[in-house]
Amino acid sequence: MAHSNGKNGSFVYRRGNALASSSARRESPSRKWMTEPKTILQEPALEELRTAAKEAALHSYSPYSGFRVGAALSLTNGEVVTGTNVENVSYGLTICAERSALVRAVAQFGPEIRVAAAVVVNLNDAPSPPCGACRQVLAEFMDADGLVSFPGGAAGAVTTITLPMREVLPYGFDLQLKR
Numbered sequence: 001m002a003h004s005n006g007k008n009g010s011f012v013y014r015r016g017n018a019l020a021s022s023s024a025r026r027e028s029p030s031r032k033w034m035t036e037p038k039t040i041l042q043e044p045a046l047e048e049l050r051t052a053a054k055e056a057a058l059h060s061y062s063p064y065s066g067f068r069v070g071a072a073l074s075l076t077n078g079e080v081v082t083g084t085n086v087e088n089v090s091y092g093l094t095i096c097a098e099r100s101a102l103v104r105a106v107a108q109f110g111p112e113i114r115v116a117a118a119v120v121v122n123l124n125d126a127p128s129p130p131c132g133a134c135r136q137v138l139a140e141f142m143d144a145d146g147l148v149s150f151p152g153g154a155a156g157a158v159t160t161i162t163l164p165m166r167e168v169l170p171y172g173f174d175l176q177l178k179r
C-alpha cells in the first residue's frame with residue numbers, strides 16, 4: 001500500500017508480492033525489470049511526472065471536447081514515457097492519455113515493460129480519474145502497489161489523489177493463461 005511517511009513527502013510501496021493474486025498472474029519474463037522488492041517514490045519524483053504529463057497535454061488533439069489530458073508513466077527501468085488524449089469525431093475511437101502513454105512505452109521498450117507509477121493531469125482544472133478501460137490496461141502492466149495519481153474531487157475543488165493500483169481497480173479482470 002502506498003502511504004506518506006510524513007517525511008519530505010515520500011511514498012513507500014512494495015512491488016511484486018503485495019497481493020498474491022496480482023503477483024501470481026504475472027510470472028513472466030517481465031519480472032526481470034524488478035530489481036528490488038521495495039521502491040521509495042518521493043513527491044519530487046511524482047511532481048516531475050506531473051510536469052511531463054502537463055507538457056504532453058499541450059499536444060492533445062481534442063477539438064470536440066476541448067478536454068486536454070496528459071499522462072506520464074515511470075517505468076521500472078527508470079524511463080519516463082508520456083502520452084496525450086487523441087479524440088476522434090466518432091467518440092468511441094478516442095484514445096485516452098493513459099493508454100496512449102502505455103502503447104508508446106510498449107512500442108519503445110517492448111512488451112516486458114513494468115509501470116512503477118502513472119500520473120494523469122489535465123489543463124482544464126477538472127477531476128479526471130482514469131476511465132475503466134485505462135485502469136484495466138494499466139493494471140496489465142502494473143503491480144497492485146504501483147501508484148496512480150490523478151486530479152479528483154469536484155469541479156472548482158480539484159485535489160490530487162494518489163492511490164495504489166489495487167485501490168484504483170480493486171476488481172480488475174484476471175486471466176491466467178495455460179502453458
